[in-house]
Amino acid sequence: MVRKLMVERPDILNEKVRDETFLDAALRPHKCYYQCLRELFAMSELHGLAHITGGGMGGNLNRILPEGLDARVDLSKIQVLPVFKVIREAGNIPDSEMMRTFNMGIGVTLVAKPPAIEEIRKHLAAKGCSSYVIGEVIEGNQTVRFKGELS
Numbered sequence: 001m002v003r004k005l006m007v008e009r010p011d012i013l014n015e016k017v018r019d020e021t022f023l024d025a026a027l028r029p030h031k032c033y034y035q036c037l038r039e040l041f042a043m044s045e046l047h048g049l050a051h052i053t054g055g056g057m058g059g060n061l062n063r064i065l066p067e068g069l070d071a072r073v074d075l076s077k078i079q080v081l082p083v084f085k086v087i088r089e090a091g092n093i094p095d096s097e098m099m100r101t102f103n104m105g106i107g108v109t110l111v112a113k114p115p116a117i118e119e120i121r122k123h124l125a126a127k128g129c130s131s132y133v134i135g136e137v138i139e140g141n142q143t144v145r146f147k148g149e150l151s
Contacts (some may be wrong), residue, residue, distance in 0.1 A: 001101055005091045006100045016080045025083040031106050036127040045116030052103035053061055058144040059100070061109050070140025071111070076148035077134045081105035095150045104150070111137060 006012060006023075017025035033051075040046050048064035050057075061071050075095070083102050087093065098104060110131075112120055117133060124131045138145075 001091070001093070002087060005087060009090050012086070015086055015090070017086055022083070022086055025086075028108060031129075033129070036124055036129040037059070037110075040110075040120060040123060043116060043120075045113040046110060046120070047113070048111040050109045050111075052106050052109060054101070056100045056102060056104075056139070057106060057109065058146075061111075061144045062142050063139070064111060065140075065142040065144075067142060068139060069140050069142065071109075071135055071144045072138050073135035073144060073146050074148045075099075075146050075150045077132065078104055078106060078149055078150060079132065099146065100148070106134065131141070 012022050015022045037049065050061045050064050052060050057073060061073075076102060081104065084098060084102055087102070088095070088098050099135060121131050
C-alpha cells in the first residue's frame with residue numbers, strides 16, 4: 001500500500017513526519033519488544049501477547065483469544081503514530097483499511113487481568129516502553145470488535 005502510494009503521490013516523499021522525511025519514518029525498523037516483555041512471561045495475570053503485524057489488530061489479537069471471548073478495542077484510545085496519519089490522509093484510506101493493513105503504532109497487545117495492569121505498565125515504563133489500555137475482554141467468539149473512531 002505504501003509503495004503504491006509513493007508511485008501515485010511521489011510528493012509524499014517530501015512530506016515531513018515530525019522531524020524526518022516520510023520515507024525515513026516509513027522505513028524505521030520496529031522496536032524489538034522481547035527485552036521489555038520477557039520478565040512478564042511468568043506472571044499468572046498475563047494471559048497472552050499478540051504481535052501486531054500484517055493483518056492488523058483484528059488479524060492478530062484474535063489468535064490469542066480463548067473460545068467464548070472477544071476483545072473490544074476502543075479506537076479512540078489508540079495513539080496513532082504520525083506516519084500512519086500521513087498515509088491515511090495522502091491515500092484517502094478508510095480507517096477500516098488502515099486497521100486491517102497496519103498496526104497504527106500498536107506493536108504488541110497484552111491481555112491481562114485488570115488488577116495487574118498498573119504493575120505491567122510500571123514495568124514497561126521502567127524498560128522504556130510506553131503502554132496504555134485500549135480495550136477489554138468480553139464474552140464472544142474469538143473476534144476483535146472495534147468501537148469508536150481513530151483520532
